Amino acid sequence: xxxxxxxxxxxxxxxxxxxxxxxxxxxxxxxxxxxxxxxxxxxxxxxxxxxxxxxxxxxxxxxxxxxxxxxxxxxxxxxxxxxxxxxxxxxxxxxxxxxxxxxxxxxxxxxxxxxxxxxxxxxxxxxxxxxxxxxxxxxxxxxxxxxxxxxxxxxxxxxxxxxxxxxxxxxxxxxxxxxxxxxxxxxxxxxxxxxxxxxxxxxxxxxxxxxxxxxxxxxxxxxxxxxxxxxxxxxxxxxxxxxxxxxxxxxxxxxxxxxxxxxxxxxxxxxxxxxxxxxxxxxxxxxxxxxxxxxxxxxxxxxxxxxxxxxxxxxxxxxxxxxxxxxxxxxxxxxxxxxxxxxxxxxxxxxxxxxxxxxxxxxxxxxxxxxxxxxxxxxxxxxxxxxxxxxxxxxxxxxxxxxxxxxxxxxxxxxxxxxxxxxxxxxxxxxxxxxxxxxxxxxxxxxxxxxxxxxxxxxxxxxxxxxxxxxxxxxxxxxxxxxxxxxxxxxxxxxxxxxxxxxxxxxxxxxxxxxxxxxxxxxxxxxxxxxxxxxxxx
Amino acid sequence: xxxxxxxxxxxxxxxxxxxxxxxxxxxxxxxxxxxxxxxxxxxxxxxxxxxxxxxxxxxxxxxxxxxxxxxxxxxxxxxxxxxxxxxxxxxxxxxxxxxxxxxxxxxxxxxxxxxxxxxxxxxxxxxxxxxxxxxxxxxxxxxxxxxxxxxxxxxxxxxxxxxxxxxxxxxxxxxxxxxxxxxxxxxxxxxxxxxxxxxxxxxxxxxxxxxxxxxxxxxxxxxxxxxxxxxxxxxxxxxxxxxxxxxxxxxxxxxxxxxxxxxxxxxxxxxxxxxxxxxxxxxxxxxxxxxxxxxxxxxxxxxxxxxxxxxxxxxxxxxxxxxxxxxxxxxxxxxxxxxxxxxxxxxxxxxxxxxxxxxxxxxxxxxxxxxxxxxxxxxxxxxxxxxxxxxxxx
Numbered sequence: 001x002x003x004x005x006x007x008x009x010x011x012x013x014x015x016x017x018x019x020x021x022x023x024x025x026x027x028x029x030x031x032x033x034x035x036x037x038x039x040x041x042x043x044x045x046x047x048x049x050x051x052x053x054x055x056x057x058x059x060x061x062x063x064x065x066x067x068x069x070x071x072x073x074x075x076x077x078x079x080x081x082x083x084x085x086x087x088x089x090x091x092x093x094x095x096x097x098x099x100x101x102x103x104x105x106x107x108x109x110x111x112x113x114x115x116x117x118x119x120x121x122x123x124x125x126x127x128x129x130x131x132x133x134x135x136x137x138x139x140x141x142x143x144x145x146x147x148x149x150x151x152x153x154x155x156x157x158x159x160x161x162x163x164x165x166x167x168x169x170x171x172x173x174x175x176x177x178x179x180x181x182x183x184x185x186x187x188x189x190x191x192x193x194x195x196x197x198x199x200x201x202x203x204x205x206x207x208x209x210x211x212x213x214x215x216x217x218x219x220x221x222x223x224x225x226x227x228x229x230x231x232x233x234x235x236x237x238x239x240x241x242x243x244x245x246x247x248x249x250x251x252x253x254x255x256x257x258x259x260x261x262x263x264x265x266x267x268x269x270x271x272x273x274x275x276x277x278x279x280x281x282x283x284x285x286x287x288x289x290x291x292x293x294x295x296x297x298x299x300x301x302x303x304x305x306x307x308x309x310x311x312x313x314x315x316x317x318x319x320x321x322x323x324x325x326x327x328x329x330x331x332x333x334x335x336x337x338x339x340x341x342x343x344x345x346x347x348x349x350x351x352x353x354x355x356x357x358x359x360x361x362x363x364x365x366x367x368x369x370x371x372x373x374x375x376x377x378x379x380x381x382x383x384x385x386x387x388x389x390x391x392x393x394x395x396x397x398x399x400x401x402x403x404x405x406x407x408x409x410x411x412x413x414x415x416x417x418x419x420x421x422x423x424x425x426x427x428x429x430x431x432x433x434x435x436x437x438x439x440x441x442x443x444x445x446x447x448x449x450x451x452x453x454x455x456x457x458x459x460x461x462x463x464x465x466x467x468x469x470x471x472x473x474x475x476x477x478x479x480x481x482x483x484x485x486x487x488x489x490x491x492x493x494x495x496x497x498x499x500x501x502x503x504x505x506x507x508x509x510x511x512x513x514x515x516x517x518x519x520x521x522x523x524x525x526x527x528x529x530x531x532x533x534x535x536x537x538x
Numbered sequence: 539x540x541x542x543x544x545x546x547x548x549x550x551x552x553x554x555x556x557x558x559x560x561x562x563x564x565x566x567x568x569x570x571x572x573x574x575x576x577x578x579x580x581x582x583x584x585x586x587x588x589x590x591x592x593x594x595x596x597x598x599x600x601x602x603x604x605x606x607x608x609x610x611x612x613x614x615x616x617x618x619x620x621x622x623x624x625x626x627x628x629x630x631x632x633x634x635x636x637x638x639x640x641x642x643x644x645x646x647x648x649x650x651x652x653x654x655x656x657x658x659x660x661x662x663x664x665x666x667x668x669x670x671x672x673x674x675x676x677x678x679x680x681x682x683x684x685x686x687x688x689x690x691x692x693x694x695x696x697x698x699x700x701x702x703x704x705x706x707x708x709x710x711x712x713x714x715x716x717x718x719x720x721x722x723x724x725x726x727x728x729x730x731x732x733x734x735x736x737x738x739x740x741x742x743x744x745x746x747x748x749x750x751x752x753x754x755x756x757x758x759x760x761x762x763x764x765x766x767x768x769x770x771x772x773x774x775x776x777x778x779x780x781x782x783x784x785x786x787x788x789x790x791x792x793x794x795x796x797x798x799x800x801x802x803x804x805x806x807x808x809x810x811x812x813x814x815x816x817x818x819x820x821x822x823x824x825x826x827x828x829x830x831x832x833x834x835x836x837x838x839x840x841x842x843x844x845x846x847x848x849x850x851x852x853x854x855x856x857x858x859x860x861x862x863x864x865x866x867x868x869x870x871x872x873x874x875x876x877x878x879x880x881x882x883x884x885x886x887x888x889x890x891x892x893x894x895x896x897x898x899x900x901x902x903x904x905x906x907x908x909x910x911x912x913x914x915x916x917x918x919x920x921x922x923x924x925x926x927x928x929x930x931x932x
Contacts, residue, residue: 065845069873079871081586084579100580101563229582229870230845239590349562349579390583390763392591392695392932397702398761535845538900 004030006291006521007279008499009266009305010461012040013063015295016249016260017514018499018521020071022291023256025522025530030287031253032264032279034461038250040295041460041467042509044243044394048447051401052394053332054241055449056460057467058385058403059083059354061226061235062510063245064139066532071252078248081390082228082236086353087344088198089437095343096194096359097350112192119189129170130177131225131232132537133162134505138225138512139534141488141520142478142504178474182220183211183361193360200361201381204407206467206507208325210368211361215473222472222508232537235354237387241394245509269294269496271310276495279305291495291521295514297462297469298322298482298502301491315492318483322502323471326411326453326464327371331404331430334447338386338400339438355384357433371408374415376426376452380433381407400444406430411453411464418454426452468507469500478504489517490524497521548573551598552687552748556756560766567769570663570683572599575768582870584767585774588734589871591763591932592693594755595772597740598748601663602686605656607677614648614656617671617820619803621813625650630714630729633811634803640824641791641800643667644784645808647731649716657682661784667792671820687748691755691764692738692775697929699759700728700739708739709928722747733772735779737923777876778869780839780917782806787837787864787878801880802828807837835861836886840877840894841918842866842911848877848894853911855892860885863894872918877911888915 008019011033023029037043041056060080068078084100096112099105109117143155163171176185182203186196200211203220210216228234238244250260264285269292270277278288294301302311302319338346341355358364358381367377383405388395395401406426413422427450435442453465462469470476479487482502489497499517501507519531549572551557560578567576574596578584587593605614614622618633625631627650634645646660658668668679691700700708705719705728716729724744732738743751756764776783784790791800802825803812812825838861842848847868853861861881869876877894885892890913897906923929 065873074871074873079590081590082582084583100583104562229868231582349583352583390586390590392698392763397698397931538905 001286001288003278004028004287004289006293007032007287007289008293008295009269009279010034010040010295010500011038011246011250011260011262012295012460012500013042013245013249013509013511014499014501014514015040015293016246016253017067017071017511018293018295018518019258020249020253020256021515021518021531022521023253023258025527028257029253030259030261030289032266032281032287033260033262034265035459036262038260038262039243039246041456041462042242042246044241047332047449048334050396050399051334051447052241053401053449054238054243054387054403055332055451056330056456057242057509058387058405059235060238060242060245060509061223061228062508062512063226064510064512064515064534065227065229066139066535067511067515070532071249073245073248073252076248076251076255077240078244079239080228080236081239082231082234083352083354083385083387083390084349086198086355087350088194088356088359089341089343090194090359093342095350096192096198097348098198098353100349109195112195113190116190116192116195123189126173127221127224128232129166130174130221133166133174134221134225135232135537136162136534137478138505138510139515139532141516142481144479144488177217177221179214180217181212181214182216183365185217185220186361193362197358197360197364198356200364201356201358201383204364204368204381205383205405206328207471207473208327208371208408209471209473211364213368218474218477219472222506226508226510237385237391239391239393242509249511266305268305268307271307271493271496274494276493291497293497293499293517293521294491295500297324297466297500298498299324299463300461301498301500301502311492315483315486322482323473323476324463324466324469324502325471326457326466327408328465328467329376329406329409329426329453330451330456331406331427332449332451333402333404333445334395335386335400335402335444336446337398337444338389339441339444341438351386352389353385356382357437358382367408371410374410375413376409376422376429377407378429380429382430382433383407384434404430404434409452411457418452423450423452423454426450469502470506472506477506481506489513489520551596552745553596553598553689553752556749556752557596557766565768569599569769570601574599576770577768578766581768581770581774584765584771585870587763587765587767588693588736588771588775590694591765592691592696592699592759593734593765593767593771595690595692595767596688597690598687600683600688601660602681602683602688603658603660603664603668604680604682605658605668605677606654606680607675608654609675609677610654610656613672613675613677614658615816616818617668618648619812619819619821621816622648627652628716630716630731634806634808636803636821636825637791638821638824639791639800640802640821640828641794642788642803642806642808643791645782649729651716651727662790662793685745687743687745687751689741689751689755690732690734690738691741692732692734692736694737694923694930694932695762695764696738698931699755699762699764702762703754703758712927713925722750726751733781734775735781735917735919735924736775736921737926737929774867774870777865777867777878778872778917778919782808782837782878783865798834801835802833804828804833805835805837805880833883836881836883838879838881838886838913839917840879840892840911841914842875842877842894842896843909844907845875846896846898846907846909847875848896848909848911851877851897852895853879853881853892854895854908855885855890860892869918874918876918886913888913
């Protein structure tokens with residue numbers, strides 16, 4: 001039987017990135033994917049003839065440019081096209097627009113509140129200070145504060161130095177950012193409800209917390225620390241849908257001699273004498289390798305594909321208590337034309353950005369109340385985009401595709417499984433909300449794919465449908481992601497590693513966990529480091 | 539006759555009313571005395587219109603000269619380095635022209651419109667030079683810069699947008715081909731040319747039909763996501779595609795005051811445009827001499843480490859300065875940090891490792907990085923759709 005140097009479980013973007021770097025280093029690598037198609041949650045599928053959806057993840061900012069360049073993803077077909085700004089429609093018929101251009105942004109904000117427009121400049125500076133602290137650590141493994149190894153000590157010292165450079169005020173601000181609620185944080189700067197709601201939404205995306213829950217300010221920061229071509233905080237579309245990210249990574253991996261095997265559902269990681277030996281599939285096939293890397297989330301990794309007997313009780317306990325709660329759903333809609341929205345010209349640049357209908361933090365918090373009550377939000381927060389305004393490849397000319405991320409949707413309905421009737425109710429709450437601001441929207445719908453946490457988990461394997469492979473709260477970040485003692489991508493068994501978004505620096509189609517894990521694996525194998533370091537911001 | 543003050547006012551192109559309406563940022567620059575936008579809405583988004591959908595650029599200020607008469611081909615053949623007899627009617631040729639010292643005066647395109655009928659598009663104003671060169675040839679030289687309006691339509695959906703405008707058969711036009719269509723009682727000339735390195739076309743029309751053309755184009759192009767773009771976005775695209783810009787990447791020979799500041803075609807990487815089989819053309823002797831003795835400089839495209847554009851950088855080899863950068867940009871589609879450099883010979887072999895000394899400023903503090911870079915042999919962006927006949931819908 002053929003033996004590989006390494007096997008990666010799961011052809012998501014991190015699994016493919018990890019595999020690409022191992023293959024680039026000269027290893028013989030196979031990626032095993034459960035589905036008949038690759039991508040995990042970075043996937044594009046045609047479910048309605050002529051329309052391509054970004055079925056799960058839908059926008060791109062955090063994907064590390066160092067990796068895209070190093071793995072030659074543009075040559076392999078990836079193009080990330082930025083979109084500018086966004087808009088929040090208000091119940092009174094007005095809207096708040098977030099312009100890409102700084103001066104237009106100021107004027108639009110001043111239309112609602114001159115004071116907020118001024119405060120926004122202070123707010124941006126404060127947020128940028130925080131991204132500057134974090135960004136250098138994205139393409140590094142998190143230092144272990146309990147380790148005395150020179151590498152950890154050196155990294156910790158560097159971290160401490162950039163901390164001290166921020167001064168007392170900056171330090172206090174950092175702690176506020178990592179512990180505060182996004183609602184409280186925004187209240188310190190702004191007075192206008194719609195502006196706070198527009199900015200605050202990113203603090204709860206993918207998170208089972210409300211805008212007034214402590215820790216959500218960091219989630220906002222997580223959405224700010226990416227960049228498109230050096231513009232920190234910008235977001236873009238992958239041309240052809242997010243599946244283009246996975247497709248380019250796969251091509252890069254194959255160019256290094258790697259092998260992707262689909263329809264390969266891993267049953268368990270084979271461990272003998274405390275060492276990894278390979279994996280066994282559900283159909284009984286076995287693949288051998290001394291290195292097995294899991295791109296699955298920490299729960300699935302330790303509670304599903306590893307044998308409990310191979311793990312310590314403490315680790316099992318931690319895995320069981322890892323916070324990975326389902327909180328969101330998704331609608332992907334094929335449209336017969338570009339819908340019109342109250343008060344907005346169809347040629348407005350705001351149409352190209354992210355659209356929302358929640359005009360106060362209060363409404364955001366009420367949407368969370370429904371989640372706590374065990375049901376979907378009756379008045380949900382949506383993050384809605386129409387990428388076919390800049391991407392001609394995803395729908396026929398003149399037709400459009402809409403991606404609607406929906407917060408909140410619980411993993412279970414009042415403790416029970418989602419039923420089809422629940423799914424229909426969830427879908428209706430979203431479509432009703434959009435239609436309330438767009439008179440022609442309902443008539444333009446040709447097809448709608450609705451995904452509750454049930455569908456997300458069934459298709460991608462993400463536990464409870466949690467999009468980040470585990471919540472991005474401070475207790476599960478840096479050296480605590482996924483658990484203390486396991487943050488440097490090494491598993492509990494020799495030869496076993498983790499490379500998913502459940503590891504540092506977390507989710508959001510960054511590809512950083514996959515790359516960082518590859519660096520550690522190559523280090524253990526005493527092979528040269530082929531993984532790029534991060535670009536310096538300054 | 540216009541008063542002196544009117545005659546010297548900044549000019550507006552024939553598309554100005556439409557351009558001004560679309561120019562949300564009011565970001566205006568000048569180009570050869572014309573008011574033209576540097577950006578309409580956002581430079582990045584405009585750049586991506588070129589690379590993902592279709593972008594429209596008003597290139598009316600381009601200098602355009604009509605050359606007609608029985609000696610037109612012979613005249614041009616002496617003027618430029620390429621063999622003009624090989625540019626058949628209905629074809630366009632990119633070329634340079636030199637002075638007697640074999641130094642590049644300008645680069646441009648020659649449109650072979652019909653028998654004894656050519657149009658030359660040039661960066662620099664060339665009326666004086668063209669008339670001077672006509673001595674002894676039976677040709678007429680007319681400056682038609684103000685009479686001919688032009689739009690570049692560039693990007694993956696450009697062909698689809700123009701087909702939607704009713705330009706039947708355009709998909710069969712080959713790169714560097716040109717063709718005519720009737721348009722509102724006049725003639726619309728379309729060439730498959732451009733300065734972006736992508737699939738693209740240029741539309742040429744009498745100035746009085748310019749606004750109508752703009753309106754038709756944008757109406758038909760809407761489902762194909764057409765957008766106007768300004769000169770800043772064009773600059774990003776042309777660097778990514780490896781195109782030199784006269785006045786930026788070389789000094790037009792006749793405007794170089796200091797000796798040694800002009801460049802030969804060989805020194806600009808444009809030796810492929812020089813046809814030594816032609817017995818006579820301007821600069822031939824000097825270029826033969828250069829071939830025998832060797833060039834002084836070499837043009838090189840560099841792939842620079844990191845994400846800081848190497849604008850105006852010195853290029854070092856073994857710690858010694860061997861050249862300077864003329865253009866540099868982070869290329870958003872190729873995700874590569876590209877620089878064009880003038881290197882002293884013998885530097886610049888493909889694959890050579892050099893160092894770019896980059897200075898950049900953040901909040902008033904200047905920093906220097908010594909970024910490793912490599913000489914690359916081909917532009918970082920060169921998609922198959924640029925050459926495809928027929929091109930796809932996107």
